[in-house]
Amino acid sequence: MRFSRAFLPVLKESPSDAQIVSHKLMLRAGLVRQTAAGIYAWLPLGFRVLKKIEQIVREEQDRAGAQEMLMPTLQSAELWRESGRYDAYGPEMLRIRDRHDREMLYGPTNEEMLTAIFRDEAKSYRDLPRTLYHIQWKFRDEVRPRFGVMRGREFLMKDAYSFDLDEASARLSYYTQLLAYLRTFQRMGIRAVPMKAASGPIGGDLSHEFIVLAPTGESEVFYDAAFEEMDWNRSDLRYDDPVGLHNLFDDVTSTYAATDETHEEDRWADISEERRRTGRGIEVGHIFYFGDKYSGPMGLRVTGPDGQMVAPMMGSYGIGVSRLVAAVIEASHDDAGIIWPESVAPWKVGLVTMRQDDEATVAAADELYSRLKGAGIEVLYDDRDERGGVKLGTMDLIGLPWQLVVGPRGIASGVVELKNRASGEKEELSMESALARLTA
Structure with missing residues (x-):
């Protein structure tokens, strides 16, 4: 969605x-x-x-x-x-x-x-x-x-x-x-x-x-x-x-x-x-x-x-x-x-683009969205034209188990950020590693 x-x-x-x-x-x-x-x-x-x-x-x-x-x-x-x-x-x-x-x-x-x-x-x-x-x-x-x-x-x-x-x-x-x-x-x-x-x-x-x-x-x-x-x-x-x-x-x-x-x-x-x-x-x-x-x-x-x-x-x-x-x-x-337990969460993953005006960020997020859906993962893709901080605050509020954050600096370095909502733990991973983690 x-x-x-x-x-x-x-x-x-x-x-x-x-x-x-x-x-x-x-x-x-x-x-x-x-x-x-x-x-x-x-x-x-x-x-x-x-x-x-x-x-x-x-x-x-x-x-x-x-x-x-x-x-x-x-x-x-x-x-x-x-x-x-x-x-x-x-x-x-x-x-x-x-x-x-x-x-x-x-x-x-x-x-x-x-x-x-x-x-x-x-x-x-x-x-x-x-x-x-x-x-x-x-x-x-x-x-x-x-x-x-x-x-x-x-x-x-x-x-x-x-x-x-x-x-x-x-x-x-x-x-x-x-x-x-x-x-x-x-x-x-x-x-x-x-x-x-x-x-x-x-x-x-x-x-x-x-x-x-x-x-x-x-x-x-x-x-x-x-x-x-x-x-x-x-x-x-x-x-x-x-x-x-x-x-x-x-x-x-x-x-x-x-x-x-x-x-x-x-x-x-x-x-x-x-x-x-x-x-x-x-x-x-x-x-x-x-x-x-x-x-x-x-x-x-x-x-x-x-x-x-x-x-x-x-x-x-x-x-x-x-x-x-x-x-x-x-x-x-x-x-x-x-903080939803995964078994009852409305979506498993919240996908966030930090800059909706950055083509590389949007392209990477679109690809992640498509591949997560293709793997049968329920994902909410925050593609709104809003500040990144607003989007992250909204994701914390609605409490999806995982947040996948895509931003210009990360894309330039070949990584995205994966956050566990319950523990607050954040990791920088390659897109492939993040997808493997979420689809395991």
Whole structure:
């Protein structure tokens, strides 16, 4: 993409109403623009990051055996009355009447809808287990939306729902999703610590939330340093290995991690002082096992192996896809701007010409742009007629992992400058060496 043709409206100053780093940088770097209180339009740069995160979530769900579908944003109030949640959910639910005076709602979650869909199709224990998911926009009418997409009213969420014959198999589905979540966040280059959590309006007695560590997080967190050493991609953890999944759950639950809501001073005191970690964090995912909380009252039954009718045991599993964009920024930035992990960056390379009026510089940059694109590398080419310092400042702000800088003095010496955005390290390399490094 050539910057001169991109819709990338960067701002020099942070808007006065932005309170946290991610909100400021998402506005300054041109990721989003607010259209109403707590509702945002995703501009091209932000949308690219959103789709990268969505794809990582999708790939790990598919590897874990979940099947993707798509459910509508609007739901019938009758479904929620069947489960008993319509009146219990509270004012965060946006209630609507259509032209025929039918009560509808803009879905904040989808337990009822998918239970009804599955109820109409599943007849036997042979139809179990199943885990179904979708990635869809949700709406919760926050009383005070704030912090940009971190606490917005409209948000993109991955929500999955598992159906199992009994508690033992339902717990295995839960452990499978636990691993999928840990691997999802690790692939994004962020550390998300699983912490025992309250179930809230979803219900159930087994629940974990996943907290990304960030100084501006809303929750105070306490955890054992052992979480910093755990590799969720190690070979003994497989989605098809029940023993390994049970061991994973045991490892997670036996290693201390809690928010201020669930913190236990007695257990905390048993951890050696050098292993204690405290800080703040942002919730980016939440998983629940709740048995027959929905299948029971909504009449979902299948024939068991013994011919008796059984209510399947269920779980639900949410990831805040749009919130993750902000969470990554909160965890990975500096005074100059965003520092994207390569796996979610909108482009891998930012190519900069320091002098747009110098023919040799422009020719070299054009050649680099063509060859990088030809090698399948995502590159943003800043070919604007702007001062070099302005271009470099913009590249630092939008945070692409690599900056490739082409200037008259370097071209005269046969070199270009390659900068790693995360470390700040700069190298002067030949064009061929720089291309080899970026395409390796």
